[in-house]
Amino acid sequence: MSQLGAIADDFTGATDLATNLAKRGFDVIVVPEEGLGSVDNDFSRYEAVVVALKTRTAPVAAAVSDSLRALEFLQSLGCRRFYFKYCSTFDSTDEGNIGPVLDALSSRLGVHRTVVVPSFPDNGRTVVDGVLYVGGDLLEHSSMRTHPLTPMTRSRVSEILQPQTPNPVAEIDSAPVDAGDAQLKIALDSQTARYVVVDAASNAQLGVIARATSDDILVSGGSGLALGLEPRATTTAPPMTVTGGRRLVLSGSASTATRGQVAHALTGMPALKIDVQRLLDDPEKLLLESMDFLAAQDPDAVVLVYAVDSLDDLILSRELATGGIDPAERVEWLLARIAAEATNPAHGFSRIIVAGGETSGAVVRSLGLNSLVIGKEIAPGVCWAFGTTRTGVAVNLALKSGNFGTEDMFTTAWNRLGG
Numbered sequence: 001m002s003q004l005g006a007i008a009d010d011f012t013g014a015t016d017l018a019t020n021l022a023k024r025g026f027d028v029i030v031v032p033e034e035g036l037g038s039v040d041n042d043f044s045r046y047e048a049v050v051v052a053l054k055t056r057t058a059p060v061a062a063a064v065s066d067s068l069r070a071l072e073f074l075q076s077l078g079c080r081r082f083y084f085k086y087c088s089t090f091d092s093t094d095e096g097n098i099g100p101v102l103d104a105l106s107s108r109l110g111v112h113r114t115v116v117v118p119s120f121p122d123n124g125r126t127v128v129d130g131v132l133y134v135g136g137d138l139l140e141h142s143s144m145r146t147h148p149l150t151p152m153t154r155s156r157v158s159e160i161l162q163p164q165t166p167n168p169v170a171e172i173d174s175a176p177v178d179a180g181d182a183q184l185k186i187a188l189d190s191q192t193a194r195y196v197v198v199d200a201a202s203n204a205q206l207g208v209i210a211r212a213t214s215d216d217i218l219v220s221g222g223s224g225l226a227l228g229l230e231p232r233a234t235t236t237a238p239p240m241t242v243t244g245g246r247r248l249v250l251s252g253s254a255s256t257a258t259r260g261q262v263a264h265a266l267t268g269m270p271a272l273k274i275d276v277q278r279l280l281d282d283p284e285k286l287l288l289e290s291m292d293f294l295a296a297q298d299p300d301a302v303v304l305v306y307a308v309d310s311l312d313d314l315i316l317s318r319e320l321a322t323g324g325i326d327p328a329e330r331v332e333w334l335l336a337r338i339a340a341e342a343t344n345p346a347h348g349f350s351r352i353i354v355a356g357g358e359t360s361g362a363v364v365r366s367l368g369l370n371s372l373v374i375g376k377e378i379a380p381g382v383c384w385a386f387g388t389t390r391t392g393v394a395v396n397l398a399l400k401s402g403n404f405g406t407e408d409m410f411t412t413a414w415n416r417l418g419g
């Protein structure tokens with residue numbers, strides 16, 4: 001069987017998908033965009049390769065060209081089946097990139113029909129009658145409505161995707177899914193639309209969709225669809241390397257779950273909140289002060305640097321944003337620079353949890369990681385990973401999507417790392 005090649009539109013999404021592939025027994029590696037040209041790596045032993053891009057909120061042309069470059073890389077490895085991973089809450093406005101990237105990938109691959117399956121029931125994301133729910137609430141009534149970058153104000157997946165593509169988007173409800181994979185395949189094969197949103201509210205239904213599309217060259221969705229793939233024989237992959245350096249949490253996420261995790265961590269963890277006004281005024285000075293703060297903490301403590309503990313922080317940032325400087329970019333810049341400085345042996349941090357997809361992309365870019373080996377699952381869609389920075393420092397990272405993970409995750413995830 002040839003390798004599965006996946007393209008994820010953000011970094012936490014890539015490790016989310018890799019977590020679920022590993023759960024199905026796949027020996028899987030995540031390759032950040034910077035690693036695509038790396039000649040040092042041999043990815044041939046992996047059963048699945050997930051390319052991590054930072055294209056979710058990129059300009060459309062850049063998202064398309066990066067995705068095609070990732071596809072060419074995966075084809076050069078010999079992959080013949082592809083999985084385009086986007087967010088289980090879609091995270092894409094009318095100007096968004098999911099439609100254009102699907103158009104580009106399917107045209108390049110000569111594919112006439114691709115399923116659209118955002119469901120991830122283990123994290124409460126389900127599609128019923130074409131409508132996306134988050135923990136039982138309509139997507140448009142969930143916290144995604146106020147997301148700083150990709151506010152979701154509709155819930156019907158076809159209505160979100162259709163404005164992004166000239167190709168028709170159809171829907172298949174749960175009846176053919178519940179009739180089993182042969183019936184679903186007939187229903188899919190009778191579609192003339194290029195994209196077909198398929199209902200799924202359980203892992204059993206995702207299993208049916210995965211079997212019905214097992215011959216498809218291209219599938220698309222959240223990471224949940226991977227939980228439906230046929231399990232592989234137990235992997236013979238060596239265990240992930242565990243480092244022993246200092247521990248850090250970098251949170252640039254404003255999501256509801258992250259704010260709960262920050263509040264929980266603040267009850268016992270040394271913490272530094274980013275002062276956005278000072279970040280806009282003198283970013284280099286704030287970086288220096290942040291590093292002084294880290295250096296002053298007990299080396300055995302987990303240290304937290306965070307951007308948001310209340311939605312009021314985002315309102316304040318909007319008020320402060322002047323002169324074309326984007327506070328969100330500045331926050332990403334600061335957290336990424338802190339990660340790079342903190343992993344310098346002089347500071348000694350090598351175990352880091354990063355909260356937020358965009359934030360994770362900025363941090364992984366800044367560290368210059370060429371690949372991420374996947375370790376133990378921490379929570380649905382979140383795992384430990386291992387990589388080596390461009391300066392040769394071995395690090396363990398957990399990249400956490402904004403709304404994933406238990407409230408005590410910043411304190412307890414370390415227990416899953418072992419070592």
Ligand SMILES: Nc1ncnc2c1ncn2[C@@H]1O[C@H](COP(=O)(O)OP(=O)(O)OP(=O)(O)O)[C@@H](O)[C@H]1O
Pocket residue numbers: 012147148149252253254255258276307308313314317327328329330331332355356357358359360400401402403
């Ligand atoms: N105080 C702030 N003011 C303005 N922007 C901020 C502030 N704090 C964080 N941000 C920005 O908000 C964005 C949060 O996006 P990110 O993807 O990292 O988290 P998320 O949306 O919660 O996670 P996910 O995409 O995984 O659901 C980042 O660009 C971050 O820099």
Ligand SMILES: O=C(O)[C@@H](O)C(=O)CO
Pocket residue numbers: 010012013014016017086087088089120222223357381401402
């Ligand atoms: O699919 C999800 O919900 C996550 O992997 C994600 O992409 C959030 O950024």
